Amino acid sequence: MSKHISRRDFLRGTAAGALGLAAASMIGCAQEPATTTAPPTTAAPTTAAPAPAGIYTAGTYSATVKGYSSYITVEMNFSAEAITGCSINAAGETPAIGGVAAEEIAALVVQNQTVDVTTGTSAAITVPAIKKAISNCIAQAQGKAVAINENSGAADDSDWLGTAPEINDALIASVQDTDLLIIGAGNGGMMAAATAADAGMKFILCEQNTVMGDARHWIGAIDTKAMAAANVTVQKDRVLNELARYASYKCDMDVIKMWMNNSAEMLDYLESLGFRNSVHIAPESHVGGNNMEYYVPSIWHTADLPEGTEAKDRHQFLEQYIQKKGYGVQYSMTLVRLVQDDAGKVTGAIFTNEKGEFVKINAKNVILATGGYPGNPKMIKALAPIITECVTANSYFAPDTGMGIRAGIWAGAKMDTEPAPMIFDRGIVAPGVKAGYVDDGNGNLVWPGTVSQDMLGTQPHLKVNKEGYRFANESCPYDFLNYAASLQTDGVYAAIVDSNITEDIIEYDQYGCAQIAVNMAQVGYILPMLEGNVANGLAFKADTIEDLAKQMGLPVDTLTATVKRYNDLAAKGVDEDFGKEAYRMKALDTAPYYGYFMGGSLLTTCDGLRINRKCQVYDTKHKVIEGLYCVGDCSGSFFAGNYPEYFVGVAVGRTMTQGRYAVKAILGEEF
């Protein structure tokens, strides 16, 4: 049990933040680059027979595959005897990593006449993807394969959904049979796999990348042993109704209840594998506004890895666990589409493998666990346009591009009608930067922010719009201020603080990962961080509010008046303007003053295919699609309009619970 984040958590959080910072510059974009040469997936098999004397049929072949943050197109030229040219369009990958690898590989493949080349860069996702495309081009030139295009299905730029690629059996290089097919080895998929392994099921787990994504360790669960040990309870009826209210009832309360009632068993299961669970108790003071009383239940758990394990995280631990039971992850398997029988039952799926071949897996049941669509600008623009009006930065796992959702809809599934973005108000930006995508110069849509998450965000300081006016109660769930800012100029706002910021943050006593800033304040990191931002041009420092306003390009008179009004209300102890709690109204009276502009940072999307409590996917007539299950961020029915951050860890809590219970449902267990 711990009230505050432990130092270990803090360091982990900071490390994550540092990684995030690195990722900010790494994640160049998450969209398809211009692909002028790629034939459609439905292209007919290569027709010309290989030249008898040569190895290849001379010509030009191309393949398009999913990289880290974009689609990559490889175009190769062959004579009858040799690879004569290779060009790789990886313009949407991180230039310093994937971009460098692409250039190196293009040269090495021609030089060595093989795909088996070694590069000096460590692009763990981009390099295998490029090699997949090269293998496919070589196989095409050998008359052994057809061109793959993992970016197929959408007719044009405005079409995020497209239609399922037609891949007839003649194009399938190999077929596997199983009882259960789990697609996506992430937070939901790994939990499903461990549960299926325990039951001795015949199953296959496919993952598009050659490495796993991140295991999230703040897990929302109810009535756990850790809570009992800490003597903490939550009001389940209140949890249910508060979550439903966040979603404006555009949710299925039965689906929420399934998580509420089974998340403890899911965490107990981890404990039975040796994980050490603890709960973080919510500060009682945290109510979010006068008489407003947001419910902030103590559902936030941490599941620390078992002592002595060499696994670096939960995903790796669970992978080793299933391996001990004779299972494994099939990597480099990218879902292309689902397969159905004449009655509409889902009977498997088609993938591309590491050689760039089509593989069909027949299965009695399929679980989609492919995450949300944060890395797909077309889907974001079409399905969640609010994101483009208030987000400035990227914190997401770029390879999650909504493929499972699209494949599910192609199979007849119904998707939530309302987006549920997970946005944290931490996308610090320089003055003049607006919310929304920008073009990176290569035709890729990227976010303008250079920092993925700045922990000074999510603190309820005074915040003003570009006209210098306060526009909302700053004490609210992380994304609410970003949503409010979407109705203001440029979708961003300025935070104004004074030199008491460290003490203020400690007193604000934020919960969830905003508590990282509280812990940073406790060890004196806030002012150095702020000064670092000043040095980087992302924050401003002045001895007077007037000077600060001038530096930030804010109207001097208005900001001065706004600060005076704020200070008066703080002295009065009542926020007559927006109803913020008195203890979070801190007068700005101690120079130097600081200011910085903030937008939102996108973490993921939590709307997806409509499901029932057993995670079975509904079709557009609200009938279950036989054989199809969906868990985690690619599933819907749970959130709408927002992600309720005061329910700390509910995203991955529901994901892992669903992963486990989808398998139990398939096994016929009652719950």
Ligand SMILES: Cc1cc2nc3c(=O)[nH]c(=O)nc-3n(C[C@H](O)[C@H](O)[C@H](O)COP(=O)(O)OP(=O)(O)OC[C@H]3O[C@@H](n4cnc5c(N)ncnc54)[C@H](O)[C@@H]3O)c2cc1C
């Ligand atoms: C920085 C960050 C921190 C977060 N921290 C927390 C936290 O502490 N607590 C919390 O509750 N939530 C957290 N979240 C949110 C959480 O990660 C998600 O809500 C969710 O739980 C992810 O689980 P998932 O299994 O749905 O998706 P993922 O874990 O992303 O797994 C999806 C998997 O499917 C694979 N895949 C995608 N497309 C294909 C395809 N076509 N073919 C094959 N495989 C495919 C992906 O490569 C990936 O491995 C965080 C998110 C971010 C970005």
